[in-house]
Amino acid sequence: MLFHGTFVHTPKRGELVILTDTLLAVDETTGRIATLLPGIPRTQLEATIQTTQLQQHTLTLLSPTQFILPGFIDTHIHAPQITYAGTGTDVPLMVWLNLYAFPAEKKFKDVEWARYVYPKLVDRLLRNGTTTALYFGSLHLEANKVLANTTLNAGQRAFIGKVCIDQNSPDDYIESTENAVRDTEAFIQYCLSLGQRKEEGLLLTPVVTPRFLPTCSIPLLEQLGQLAKRYDVPIQSHISESLDEVAFVQQLYGSEISDTEIFDKTGLLTPRTVMAHGVHLNYQDTQTLAQRGTAVAVCPLSNAYFANGVFPSTRFSYIKQGLGTDIGGGYAPSMLSSIRHLITASRYLASTAAAAAAALHGAGADAGVDNSNNHAGVTAAAAAAADLEKGDIIMDWRTGLYMATRGGAECLQIQDQVGSFQVGMSFDAILVDVAVSGTPIDLFPGNDDRLEDYVEKFINLGDDRNITNVWVNGQNVLSLSR
The missing domain is CATH 2.30.40.10 (Urease, subunit C, domain 1)
Structure with a gap:
């Protein structure tokens, strides 16, 4: 050509x-x-x-x-959730999972349903210019094989993970730790058996996929980390996504520990790991992610609905970052939508920061104290205010396009191939x-x-x-x- x-x-x-x-x-x-x-x-x-x-x-x-x-690179998408994309935007995350996500995903126990849905999903994404996608599948081994075959047949570059869930989930959408590990390994071996050759450009890559901390036990996380190391495959999950998710994790493991610390201790933070959302990461968490080479998939639309905040992309620019649509947490399958919402979110963050800056300086003036250089212990809003003063919050469409292409490639460590x-x-x-x-x-x-x-x-x-x-x-x- x-x-x-x-x-x-x-x-x-x-x-x-x-x-x-x-x-x-x-x-x-x-x-x-x-x-x-x-x-x-x-x-x-x-x-x-x-x-x-x-x-x-x-x-x-x-x-x-x-x-x-x-081509656009979507670094976070739930394949089974395409069936209710455009709906289910009316409740908080932990309620949403039980009301919408889990019921939709359960249906993929039926392999014929997977064969019907997944070609429509992949076609929709290709029509929107998504040439590479990092997919969460369901917990069903056979349905994930269907997704793998569908992306290969369509010619899309895909990273696919069998979702793992062994606790705090519905009785009819849960698995034992043993089965989760067994089926994850079986899916990895299935993908590797399809005869792809690295020198010809891999189109399909299996991904170790613990759903998120509330639904995964520590033994499961540890064994999945070992699997990823043994087969040298990528890892994906969700991290510090929403206030109710963070509260749930602290209820399970104590208020002094963060998602990042748990993932790190179980061997799941690597240069080949992509963690979705990260809206409520603290400064030390971000330092750990940067040190491990772990990336964040920023999902601006679903963050607006479920995460109770905005991921401060510019403040944490030392972390690898890509963009995700997060179907169906985000209702739009187009990466153009993610770019637009990224830019809009940064402007809302700047507006909030401007108000925080005025309040911060006003409080300092009332107390006769200069707060402009005192960042120790200040609120996230005050930190955002400091960013605003440096002009470091508002993002433009060029950066959005970068995150949707080259940035996503860097997250997946394929920047020498695409982007x-x-x-x-x-x-x-x-x-x-x-x-x-x-x-x-x-x-x-x-x-x-x-x-x-x-x-x-x-x-x-x-x-x-x-x-x-x-x-x-x-x-x-x-x-x-x-």
Whole structure:
């Protein structure tokens, strides 16, 4: 395959790179980028193709309203919960689990139900440009095999975990510690038996998946940590997600211990671990995560509904961070939605911080004390106020795009394979057209919009109608006529 036009990526956090008049060739045998030549005008294109001996490739010429982005990487998604996405947003987390999540997940004991649901899920995600997904499955071994087969057949890059639950769960949606470990190992072995070769670019990776601390005993956590080490596979769970979850953990294990400490002691914090949410991590927790190389999947929409707070992405920028949709805790399967809510949440946090800053300085003035540099023991709001004074809270769409692409790749430790455009990397990409038929984006030629404006319009206004092609590992997995 050979493309000529505009390519856009974010190789660094907050940095947008637009490659114009770029000639990109994909090795159709390996699915990797073989040639990347920016600054080749159309008038020189034919001569360049001849010189670089690329004439055997089929050439696609992008229009002025089209550009190619790295595929989106969703670092937290509950596959079974797609069945009630868009509903179940009316109760706190621990109630929500019993009222919505567990009943939906129980149904996947029926393998035929899994075969019916999962193709719809994967198709929906691909249509929204999600080329890589980190999935929580259900606790059912056979249903998780169906999910694995579905993603492979569709060509999506997937990290999949069999959820483990051995306590504090409904009687008909729980398993013994022994069965949880046995089936997790069986699922790992199943995925490894499917004949994938690393040199060809792995599309399927099994993931050790304790659901979260309230539903997992210490012996289960310890044995899962050992499994992950033995097979050298990633780990995922939830951490310090909501006030009621934190309270439940403290009720179980004591008020002086945090989720982070328990996960660390059981060997589950590694460079290949992705923990979802993290809204209520304290400073020491974040230091531990950074030291272990553990990532956080930020889920702005579900955080708004269930987590009682905002993850302060800029304050904790020393932790690897990606974005997640968290279907169905978050109702939207589109990573564009996660980017938008990330930006909005940062602005709400800034507004709260501004009020805290005024109150903090007012209290200091009343007491005749300068509080501006005193961070010891101050509230989270006061810490946010200090961040605001440094201009460190508000995020923009460029950083959101980074977290949805390159940042997610770093969380999964596949940044040398996907997430940006470089020679040798797999071609996981989406073709965006801001002028496609039926587009939600209005264009006005008299505005003299720049290419960067087109990208920003897509991030803020676009949807799946603007995504016309999706490639994973060089394979065209979605092609829509608009």
